[in-house]
Amino acid sequence: MFAALLHFKLATTTLAGWMTAQSPMPTAAPVLALLVEAEAQSPIEVSLYDGNYQVETRVLLERDGSADADTVKKMAFAFRARGGSEKPLSPKLLSMVADLATQYGRPIEFMSAYRSGAWEGPHYAARALDFRIQGVDLRTVRDYLWAKYSEIGLGWYPTEQFLHLDSRPGIPDCAWTFLNGKEHYHPHWEVTARQGVKRERHRPGS
Numbered sequence: 001m002f003a004a005l006l007h008f009k010l011a012t013t014t015l016a017g018w019m020t021a022q023s024p025m026p027t028a029a030p031v032l033a034l035l036v037e038a039e040a041q042s043p044i045e046v047s048l049y050d051g052n053y054q055v056e057t058r059v060l061l062e063r064d065g066s067a068d069a070d071t072v073k074k075m076a077f078a079f080r081a082r083g084g085s086e087k088p089l090s091p092k093l094l095s096m097v098a099d100l101a102t103q104y105g106r107p108i109e110f111m112s113a114y115r116s117g118a119w120e121g122p123h124y125a126a127r128a129l130d131f132r133i134q135g136v137d138l139r140t141v142r143d144y145l146w147a148k149y150s151e152i153g154l155g156w157y158p159t160e161q162f163l164h165l166d167s168r169p170g171i172p173d174c175a176w177t178f179l180n181g182k183e184h185y186h187p188h189w190e191v192t193a194r195q196g197v198k199r200e201r202h203r204p205g206s
């Protein structure tokens with residue numbers, strides 16, 4: 001719904017631009033090419049829903065996970081640690097968030113992002129997100145991410161109903177299922193989700 005609306009807005013805005021700037025009207029082919037190009041390069045509107053505070057934040061994210069300064073600030077606040085401290089999430093992680101918004105066109109509901117404190121780990125380095133996509137089966141999102149990306153950590157929490165996703169540049173992939181209070185590494189889906197994936201996997205943000 002969301003994505004379709006955005007596309008419509010883009011199309012009408014682009015056409016309006018042509019109609020005022022160009023005379024006479026260009027033929028259909030260049031307009032179509034322009035629309036396709038605009039769609040691939042334009043930022044995506046993302047709805048971030050804080051599952052703890054039940055607050056929605058809407059942002060415009062570039063496909064590579066970058067954003068303008070105001071949006072970076074807005075996201076740092078939305079993704080702040082429990083104690084209130086802020087650290088912007090890594091663009092590589094946010095590029096995957098932009099991809100998920102493009103793919104599913106639904107709000108991304110998150111439970112945990114940046115965590116402050118003395119611990120090490122991807123949440124503390126602001127490159128991890130615990131989330132679900134409203135209305136989409138966790139396993140669908142899990143398999144989509146695992147099939148497409150490398151240099152990530154991906155945990156499936158079926159009882160708690162969320163996925164942990166982190167970007168880990170230069171570090172091998174890691175998948176796990178969290179059940180009965182602990183991580184089970186090398187789950188069955190680690191293999192099945194990547195079966196038949198012949199294309200080279202993306203590194204987040206590339």
Ligand SMILES: [Zn+2]
Nearest residue numbers: 128129130164
């Ligand atoms: Zn996590």
